Amino acid sequence: MNLLTILPMAVVMVAGTQLVAAVFLASGDRPRRASLGFLAGAALVVSAGTTLAWLVFRLVRGAAGGGGGGGGRKPVETAIDWVVLALLVVLAVVVFLRRHSAGEPRWMGRLQHAGFGYAFRLGLLLFVVMPSDDLTMVTVGATAARHGLPWWHLVPFVLLTLLLLALPLLALLLLGDRADRVLPRMRDWADRHSWIISEAVVAFFLVLTVVDLLK
Structure with missing residues (x-):
């Protein structure tokens, strides 16, 4: 497993309420400032969450001797795979x-x-x-640690998450007045259908984890 297999989990991070909120902020009175504030908050949490999970599972793997050389898979790697598998099922x-x-929660009206x-x-x-989001961050951090990936492999995941969240703002900046038609469509799609994409991504990641367990 490598960096590219982790990246699709960014879709799960933003699907649904998060993207809908981003659309509302981009449609509000102060779209640039509000969107940048939202992205800053998300960046802090996603960076900290994935890093913390990576550190914890890296320490567990190191303490159990999972980072050493030698052939064959280590018991700790199998244990982490089972943890990741359980997280994915949940x-x-x-x-x-x-x-x-x-549907739009009442508090979203204030985002304008x-x-x-x-x-x-x-x-x-x-x-x-x-x-x-909590489960996704732990899964990504644990998977990167289990496969011995360095911390910087988490950075593209965080950046892709932020890029997806920034799509409404980018649509506003690039499309101008036409964004008034595009943003509601983006909001409705995220509200109704994004869970299907999320399930597909989770299923893909689950298959990769099962393959690791069968090796």
């Missing part, structure tokens, strides 16, 4: 159960007038309290 269930949570500070706090909160 993540798939969480995404499935939340598939009917379409959000500034940098409010959007920053929202970015922090959304990515902390969402179980799917």
Whole structure:
């Protein structure tokens, strides 16, 4: 497993409420400041979450002798694979159960007038309290540590997550007035269908983990 196999999990990070919130912020009174605040909050949480998971599982792998040389897979690597597999199964269930949570929560109406500070706090909160995001961050960090990938392999994952979150702002900057038609469509799609893409990504990652276990 390498960097490219981790990157698709960024889709799971932003699917649903997170992307919908980004669309609302890009459609608000202060779209640039609010969107940048939201991205800053998300960047802090995603960077810290994946790094913490990577550190914990790297320490576990190192303490159990999983980082040494020699042939054959180490017991600790098998244990981490089972942990990742369990996380993926739980993540798939969480995404499935939340598939009917379409619709705009009441608090989203306030995003139209959000500034940098409010959007920053929202970015922090959304990515902390969402179980799917917590599970995804732990899965990505654990997988990178299990395969001995250096920390910087997490950076492209974080950047892709932020790029996906920035799509509404980019649409606003690039399309101008036409964004008024594009952004609602983006919001509706994320609200109704993004869970299907998330499940496909989780299934792909689950298959890779099972393959690791069978080696």
